[in-house]
Amino acid sequence: MLGELMHGPDQIQADWNRGTLRLTWSAIEVQEIPFRLLRGLCPCAVCVNELTGERTFGVSDAAEDVRPEGMELVGNYAVKISWSDRHQTGLYTWEYLRKIAGTLSKG
């Protein structure tokens, strides 16, 4: 499991029409995460209080039409997303993206 997470997705694609970030893993598995959800789940210190773990910016705070304006790979473990609301400190690790996508596919 951990070994699997060492590898990033084969492809990360922002789909403007669907409003989702599409992740292709191992060429066979495709997952999509809505932009707004992803923005609302930003794990950075601005959005989550590091001491208390309390979220100070959530999905309901995110604009309905929020979208990534830039994506930058960080090492081989994460992607940094620059959002249209000018927020750009969020680092989304592969593990975190997997986790979010996993909650979507359940049920």
Ligand SMILES: [Zn+2]
């Ligand atoms: Zn953030």
